[in-house]
Amino acid sequence: MEAILLVGGQGTRLRPLTISTPKPLLPAAGVPLLEHQVTRARDAGVTRIVFATSYRAEMFSEAFGDGARLGMEIVYVTEDEPLGTAGAIRNASAALTCDGDSPVLILNGDILSGHDISAQIAAHEKDKAAVTLHLTLVDDARRYGSVPTAPNGRVVDFVEKSPNPPTNQVNAGCYVFRRSVIEHIPAGRAVSAEYETFPELLAGGEVICGYVEAAYWLDVGTPATFVRGVCDLVLGAMPSPVVSPHEHGALLLDGASVAPTARVGGGTAVGRGAAIGAGARVESSVLFDRSVVEPGARVVRSVVGEGARVCSGAVLEDCVVGDGATVGPGNELLNGLRVWPNAELSATAVRFSPE
Ligand code: GTP
Numbered sequence: 001m002e003a004i005l006l007v008g009g010q011g012t013r014l015r016p017l018t019i020s021t022p023k024p025l026l027p028a029a030g031v032p033l034l035e036h037q038v039t040r041a042r043d044a045g046v047t048r049i050v051f052a053t054s055y056r057a058e059m060f061s062e063a064f065g066d067g068a069r070l071g072m073e074i075v076y077v078t079e080d081e082p083l084g085t086a087g088a089i090r091n092a093s094a095a096l097t098c099d100g101d102s103p104v105l106i107l108n109g110d111i112l113s114g115h116d117i118s119a120q121i122a123a124h125e126k127d128k129a130a131v132t133l134h135l136t137l138v139d140d141a142r143r144y145g146s147v148p149t150a151p152n153g154r155v156v157d158f159v160e161k162s163p164n165p166p167t168n169q170v171n172a173g174c175y176v177f178r179r180s181v182i183e184h185i186p187a188g189r190a191v192s193a194e195y196e197t198f199p200e201l202l203a204g205g206e207v208i209c210g211y212v213e214a215a216y217w218l219d220v221g222t223p224a225t226f227v228r229g230v231c232d233l234v235l236g237a238m239p240s241p242v243v244s245p246h247e248h249g250a251l252l253l254d255g256a257s258v259a260p261t262a263r264v265g266g267g268t269a270v271g272r273g274a275a276i277g278a279g280a281r282v283e284s285s286v287l288f289d290r291s292v293v294e295p296g297a298r299v300v301r302s303v304v305g306e307g308a309r310v311c312s313g314a315v316l317e318d319c320v321v322g323d324g325a326t327v328g329p330g331n332e333l334l335n336g337l338r339v340w341p342n343a344e345l346s347a348t349a350v351r352f353s354p355e
Contacts, residue, residue: 003046004092007109008054016322026110029233029243034109039241044117052092054079086193090185100180112229114216123211124176130206134173136217144170149210158198210313223320229288231267
């Protein structure tokens with residue numbers, strides 16, 4: 001079976017991490033983020049996958065080549081201008097080899113989902129649907145596309161990001177399309193699947209079905225959800241074919257070092273060659289390769305970029321430190337603060353609660 005992976009977005013909500021690296025390629029528990037979904041798709045029977053690239057396209061082929069490393073075939077279709085989600089699907093479909101009746105799996109490159117992809121494909125075939133969407137259940141559907149279904153599973157409406165969503169079933173960003181349906185998406189212009197394609201297919205009387213499964217699911221689009229997703233991979237809450245769960249709560253990649261008196265846990269991933277000094281505490285965080293947390297520093301629910309340094313006694317909570325930046329001694333960064341790549345904060349430049 002073939003699949004299309006949407007990986008052309010700019011990942012603006014995850015800046016500054018996405019300035020140098022596209023969101024789907026950010027390191028997540030030792031591998032690029034998208035590798036978790038790609039290998040899950042492979043294990044569900046996908047043998048060939050078309051990457052729909054745009055932003056920093058060349059980095060994807062550098063990371064994945066022809067796919068042989070993962071035991072599948074990977075090809076690349078690059079948009080000159082971003083075509084939006086459905087425009088990208090239409091554009092990438094030129095590289096598919098299957099016939100018009102075949103199912104094609106479409107994945108967003110920034111989702112972590114433990115749902116049963118094989119069961120979604122089987123439901124699509126059984127219903128002879130044009131499109132079958134994975135729908136997941138969330139507590140607050142206002143930030144998502146709410147998708148009510150009839151008792152027989154047929155989608156009855158698409159309500160994008162509404163203050164009054166009709167249901168807490170939301171579009172989870174994993175679709176099965178009948179290939180011939182993709183050819184109806186207009187070519188050569190930007191098209192949104194959520195705002196245009198799905199509502200139009202529904203209005204045209206096509207069979208659109210919801211596959212509802214409330215397995216682990218996370219849209220890894222913001223720093224907070226990125227950190228949570230990586231920690232869940234490390235702890236095994238999100239099952240991935242390429243990660244073994246770490247009961248002790250931390251994943252240390254090659255060459256990472258942790259001083260004996262440091263405390264590291266909560267699903268923290270410590271990148272290749274990264275170092276954590278004596279007495280430091282690192283909780284539920286992501287340390288990219290070659291980053292340094294000096295003695296006595298505290299890092300909680302934060303990302304420390306590649307080669308970045310958190311100096312002695314500094315505190316980070318819910319923050320992002322860009323690649324190569326330095327947070328000088330004694331700084332206290334809280335509440336979503338983002339330090340740009342290569343910035344240098346001198347000693348106690350930022351202090352929220354001075355003693
Ligand atoms: P934000 O800018 O933070 O909203 O992130 P994003 O650019 O990734 O957008 P969004 O999260 O809505 O995208 C969902 C998925 O579709 C991601 O995997 C994106 O890489 C992908 N995507 C979004 N827009 C495009 C596009 O124009 N072309 C392609 N090929 N993929 C896209």
